[in-house]
Amino acid sequence: NNIEQSKIPQATAKRLPLYYRFLKNLHASGKQRVSSAELSDAVKVDSATIRRDFSYFGALGKKGYGYNVNYLLSFFRKTLDQDEVTKVTLIGVGNLGTAFLHYNFTKNNNTLISLAFDVDENKIGTEIGDVPIYHLDHMEEHLPEDVTVAILTVPAQAAQAITDRLIAKGIKGILNFTPARLNVPEEIRIHHIDLAVELQSLVYFLKHYPNA
Numbered sequence: 001n002n003i004e005q006s007k008i009p010q011a012t013a014k015r016l017p018l019y020y021r022f023l024k025n026l027h028a029s030g031k032q033r034v035s036s037a038e039l040s041d042a043v044k045v046d047s048a049t050i051r052r053d054f055s056y057f058g059a060l061g062k063k064g065y066g067y068n069v070n071y072l073l074s075f076f077r078k079t080l081d082q083d084e085v086t087k088v089t090l091i092g093v094g095n096l097g098t099a100f101l102h103y104n105f106t107k108n109n110n111t112l113i114s115l116a117f118d119v120d121e122n123k124i125g126t127e128i129g130d131v132p133i134y135h136l137d138h139m140e141e142h143l144p145e146d147v148t149v150a151i152l153t154v155p156a157q158a159a160q161a162i163t164d165r166l167i168a169k170g171i172k173g174i175l176n177f178t179p180a181r182l183n184v185p186e187e188i189r190i191h192h193i194d195l196a197v198e199l200q201s202l203v204y205f206l207k208h209y210p211n212a
């Protein structure tokens with residue numbers, strides 16, 4: 001893999017999983033090649049952006065031929081580390097957290113929630129979807145070194161203190177589902193998904209920009 005990861009712009013990198021999922025389906029249906037127009041239609045990204053994105057991947061589409069599906073797929077697999085399973089921990093096994101434990105992430109990408117933490121004694125020591133649940137007080141002793149990603153589904157007021165402990169233990173990335181804005185060192189990556197805000201924003205856009 002001679003394409004330098006650092007040269008792919010972040011905006012392009014964010015679209016990688018989207019492209020990957022679509023190409024995997026194409027491949028499964030036996031397709032050998034795909035045009036930027038077809039891709040554009042399927043992933044809802046304009047074709048100029050797709051062509052620019054793909055040029056970073058070293059994939060130069062040919063006029064009247066399109067892109068080679070196998071080439072792209074093997075590139076994405078390598079770049080997204082699909083040959084290796086990324087282990088994730090989940091903190092907070094409430095309604096949302098429980099849903100994530102049941103959800104089979106490995107269907108679409110190679111991430112796996114391998115253990116979870118909570119403070120509710122009724123949940124400690126049980127398993128949900130094959131994922132063991134431990135007491136948060138014992139997080140430091142249970143969390144394996146190779147787990148560097150955490151999903152946060154605790155009440156907002158508990159989020160910052162837990163985040164500090166996760167970072168001290170070596171967590172590098174957090175998918176934050178709590179409404180709390182987290183303060184973290186620069187090198188730690190937080191992706192914030194506030195479902196209530198997203199829903200409210202959708203409703204607002206429908207109301208004020210109905211035809212957009």
Ligand code: ATP
Nearest residue numbers: 092093094095096097118119120136153154155158
């Ligand atoms: P959700 O918001 O996920 O639907 P919920 O409404 O079921 O959750 P919450 O009160 O939001 O419940 O709590 C989410 C989970 O986080 C619960 O399982 C709760 O036991 C757990 N929890 C609460 N406080 C803490 C804490 N300080 N550390 C870890 N887990 C906690």
